[in-house]
Amino acid sequence: MTLTRLVLFSGWGIDARIWQPLITCLQARLAHITETDEQADKQAADEARSRPLEIIAPDWPEEGPQAESQAGSEPTTSRASLGGADTLWLGWSLGALRAEALAKKQAPAALVSLAMGPSFIDQAPFEQTLPALAPEVLEDFRAAFARNPAASWQHFLRWQASGEASARDCLRQLRELIGRHPVSREAVLAAGLAELASRQMSLAPQSELPLEFWLGKQDPLLAPGLSAALRAQGQVVVEFEGGHCLPLSATEALADALLARMGLATHVTHISEEA
Template sequence: MNRLVLLSGWGIDARIWRPLEAHWPADLEVTTPDWPGYGARPGLDDPDDLAALAAAMAGDLSADAVWAGWSLGGLLAAALLDHLPAPRALVLLGMGPRFCTEGGIPPQELAAFRRAFARDGEATRQHFLRWQLQGEPAPRAAHRRLIDLIGREPGPEAATLAAGLERLATLDVSARLDAPPCPVHRIAGERDPLLAPALRASAEQRLAGAGHCPMLSRPDALAACLTRIARAPAPTAECPS
């Protein structure tokens, strides 16, 4: 049985993956664990501690699976390669080796976002939920689908979200990805507003008609792409456009 673990991003729990459920083949075992502090999972005593994060996720991130992390989830999954046995393959969805890049999200924009978060965390999170969808073909419809999935209730505790923002600001996995312990695949929506154009262009797989959240706009294509990688995790795996 091929195994695939899906990891969500900043401010959004594992329910984001539900649109893909109808598209998985029978030979693929898919799990969607929440990060500590998300969903019903208790947060860490120290949300900034990567070693503690690895210990908490060890039972979910097995070496016989493909790990697919979206946005911050991809950055964290790559960082955990230094703490856990390597998976069969790693998939970075909508993420490069760092969050802030030239031509993408500049550091000063993230710094302004963090200041806004410190003033009103939940309002800032809700703004981000809408803002990240601007690259989808129908942003308002995508936002309605997102709210249908995750509801309008407050998100994770402020400490968990603040730690995630700190990692977005400081975590750089370039060295690990330059010498990875497993195959690494990058998938990007061709209209992802969070990625610099050069990063979108360099992704091995680009999903047409999608932005940062292809699970909302192109669940069929994203599921097909991840299935190909999970069945044969090789750098040459190709996905439908």
């Protein structure tokens, strides 16, 4: 089934501007529709033109995104559902954990967890068989954030970029996109850290939500061995060359993977370097 709507959820301390390079890349690829003489392919191309891909990148509500599982709050783009049988959700980092919880209400066709496992840290004392970071990693960061939020946010940007082939270039691009100061209030950022400490995806074998994990091979925010452990449990895992900032470091590979996952890859030609 061809999916025609893509919803992108950003992560902790970073708003929807992180998706600008990916959206530009997707739009460029979709502008180059393959034309062939075969009638079946021509019909597919015509359908792709008549139903262009809709891309939505909502920001989470300022009043505290962690409340969505308790009070029913939703992303601020629209009070209408972002789900539906034609929709793929891509949640990056904390956005993946939030999206998985929201999907129980809004029912997208599928969810891709980008640069995030079923939980950020080990959820002891709950039974957990998948690798995650030690709780102390987040506890130390939360303590530092309480002392100096601005400096801690900057440190988090450097931490995210540290797994990329060119960490300096990635950090520069990240700052050019989102600026040098977070757009969210300190209380909202603190609440997001609390989410990272407590939120965990449900991996029920009979779940109606198709869930995939797209992970960077050098991601410093993922526990070693996570990809292999997920595969051993029968989860779908796609790995990219890159770290945590895959929307920036693996933009083209991510765009191609999304188009393939949505059933649109056959309509897209390779774009020359001059395009």
